[in-house]
Amino acid sequence: MSIFTPGLVHTPVTPFTRENKIEFDTFEKLIEFHLRNGTEALAVSTHDGESVSLTDEEQRTLIEFTIRKVKGRVPVIANASDSGTAIAAARARHAESAGAAAIVATVPYYWTPPPAMLVEHLAQIGGAVKIPFFVTYAPGEVVGPKLTNDIVLKLIDRLENFAGLVDASQDWQFMISMILNAKRKRPEFQLLTGVEYMVSAGAVGATSMFSSLAGVAPGLVRRLYDICRREKYFEARKPQEEISELRQVVKGPGFAGLKGAMRAMGRDCGETRRPVMPLGAAAFEKLAAELNALAILRDEPRGWQIT
Amino acid sequence: MSLILKGVMQSTVTPLKDDFSIDLPTFEKLLDFHVRTGATAISWPHHKGESLNLTMAERKACAEVAVKVVAGRVPVSIHVSSLALEDTMELARHAQKIGADAIIAVTPYFWRPTIEAMYDYFLWLGTSIDLPLIAYNSPHHQGAAFMGDLTRRLSEKLPNFIGMKDAGFISEKFVEVARVALAMRPTFAMIAGVEFLAPSVPLGGAGSYSSAGAICPNLCLQLYDACVAGESAKARELQYKLIRLWDLFRDQYPSSLKGGMVLMGRPVGPTRPPLPTATKERQEFIAGELKDLGILDTEPHGW
Numbered sequence: 006m007s008i009f010t011p012g013l014v015h016t017p018v019t020p021f022t023r024e025n026k027i028e029f030d031t032f033e034k035l036i037e038f039h040l041r042n043g044t045e046a047l048a049v050s051t052h053d054g055e056s057v058s059l060t061d062e063e064q065r066t067l068i069e070f071t072i073r074k075v076k077g078r079v080p081v082i083a084n085a086s087d088s089g090t091a092i093a094a095a096r097a098r099h100a101e102s103a104g105a106a107a108i109v110a111t112v113p114y115y116w117t118p119p120p121a122m123l124v125e126h127l128a129q130i131g132g133a134v135k136i137p138f139f140v141t142y143a144p145g146e147v148v149g150p151k152l153t154n155d156i157v158l159k160l161i162d163r164l165e166n167f168a169g170l171v172d173a174s175q176d177w178q179f180m181i182s183m184i185l186n187a188k189r190k191r192p193e194f195q196l197l198t199g200v201e202y203m204v205s206a207g208a209v210g211a212t213s214m215f216s217s218l219a220g221v222a223p224g225l226v227r228r229l230y231d232i233c234r235r236e237k238y239f240e241a242r243k244p245q246e247e248i249s250e251l252r253q254v255v256k257g258p259g260f261a262g263l264k265g266a267m268r269a270m271g272r273d274c275g276e277t278r279r280p281v282m283p284l285g286a287a288a289f290e291k292l293a294a295e296l297n298a299l300a301i302l303r304d305e306p307r308g309w310q311i312t
Numbered sequence: 313m314s315l316i317l318k319g320v321m322q323s324t325v326t327p328l329k330d331d332f333s334i335d336l337p338t339f340e341k342l343l344d345f346h347v348r349t350g351a352t353a354i355s356w357p358h359h360k361g362e363s364l365n366l367t368m369a370e371r372k373a374c375a376e377v378a379v380k381v382v383a384g385r386v387p388v389s390i391h392v393s394s395l396a397l398e399d400t401m402e403l404a405r406h407a408q409k410i411g412a413d414a415i416i417a418v419t420p421y422f423w424r425p426t427i428e429a430m431y432d433y434f435l436w437l438g439t440s441i442d443l444p445l446i447a448y449n450s451p452h453h454q455g456a457a458f459m460g461d462l463t464r465r466l467s468e469k470l471p472n473f474i475g476m477k478d479a480g481f482i483s484e485k486f487v488e489v490a491r492v493a494l495a496m497r498p499t500f501a502m503i504a505g506v507e508f509l510a511p512s513v514p515l516g517g518a519g520s521y522s523s524a525g526a527i528c529p530n531l532c533l534q535l536y537d538a539c540v541a542g543e544s545a546k547a548r549e550l551q552y553k554l555i556r557l558w559d560l561f562r563d564q565y566p567s568s569l570k571g572g573m574v575l576m577g578r579p580v581g582p583t584r585p586p587l588p589t590a591t592k593e594r595q596e597f598i599a600g601e602l603k604d605l606g607i608l609d610t611e612p613h614g615w
Contacts (some may be wrong), residue, residue, distance in 0.1 A: 177481040177508045178562075183554040202483035205511030210548055236544040238514030245515065248489040251483065253460075 008193050009107055009137045010212050012045035013230045015219040016053040018264055020274035029070060031274060034309050036074050042223035048082040052146055053217035055083050058278040065099050072104045077294045080106030088114045090126045094133040101134040109135055109171060111141040112149045123150050128163040138166045141199055143173035154186050161190050169195030171215055175202055181209045201226060204245045207233040217218060222251060222265045222305045254295045258288050269293040271308035315387055315414055315444045317475055318518040320532045322525045325566050326361045327580035334370055335581055341615050343381045349529035354382050355416060355521060356388045361564045363391055365584040371403060374476040376410050387413035389446060395421050404441050418448035424455040427462055438470040448477040460492040467496045477521055490516045506558055507532055507601030510551040512544030513539035524557045527572050528611040550607035553605055560601055564588055571595045575602060
């Protein structure tokens, strides 16, 4: 299998109508926006896209729609994460047949299976497809079983297509130890960062970055990513601090802050689905004012930029 | 009160005799070894020095020895954290009296204090002594973490708040504290709790409190130099070597570290319960790893 390095991966939100349905017209605009603003791959139906609040059918439709609209301009990565192993594996198989370039999956929701069953869960999802398979580790988002070096190594033994780990733990102990041990077993194994903290991740070997803030400030995200890929980490400190500051503002009101920030930048994608409460008017005004006060956003695109 | 910390700093283990009493002559040799092999500062007794298993009298006596043996060659800071904060204050005042250069204190044990309680505590400590203060952030063990805002508030009030030992090792947390602290005080020292230098130096990190320095001081210095020089590929390779050592030592720290020191010709005795002492089998396993890493050939043996 040739090595697939995703690069800078934007993770779009999922727009909803007032009636709480996926707003496909807006999603098409959003895809075009990401493609025009520096993405090298799109990951769809991720946690940033409220995957956990989408039905199985909606997730399948979203993948098919994205692949149809992207028309091969960048690879499309599909998230296939669920509580039940067979459900997640079937979703992965569907995404592959729809033309996805790779699958990402995280540990099961709610359950805390023993390590052997956790390996089995991920091995069955990855084993359902031939395309590259990445595991996402986001202990801050998923209350569930911990990933360990041992589990990663066992999965490498089980799956030829297990290509890398998308880390959102940001934990230096885990990242360094994991990538060192994984590369000793599979030299082409990749560390990817699931959040925009590329300086530390890149310094210890990360090749790619997943970004939700790219919907808000794609220029800044791209700048950070490019400098890090050139391994100029001292130079990257300033954009890293700027993104960190932006991130604190966006997550201030909680998960709904991401869609609030999209709206404040002129790209209204509707509200979040239950049980994530939408931002009220006052919370939105506060967020918009805080974003307005950030000098780093002045050069960032407003609106959809459709010419 | 300006003390600027940077580089590879060593927090010394506490050598013990077979009966678990403190081995002062070996402690003196070890302090001297660290200074001679490139430590830019000495700090004692971190958890690595079994601080919580020492009596108040032992902590005071050894602190005096540390200041005397180092004799101004590099700065000496004293870790004053105790279960009871009254003891912490007593150790802090003692450190000042004996001529230590700084104190270091972790967020309080057991209680999982609120941010307000941590602010109140560090303010009390920092205003009660006339020494530079280094805060020690250990969220995985303490259940309470420093954030940017707490750091900013303490920096505003405490001119002697000069640095932080970060043992969180989480990118976002590090960036958030560093960007606030360094903007307010450019010489503020963000010190990685062990040798996580590749991920921290580009973000403004000042250096490390070394874990492996008693085993392989040369390797630690090479990593720091590569990071400061921006030699990313070299830094990464050295960081990978050092994670193998940290993976050896981190469980039941510092038991295995003390076990490894035997192999380097610098025996420092057992570890006090409830921590185990490295068995012969464990030492053999460590020896294999040290050999595989080439450390037995490239690092100083003996004192």
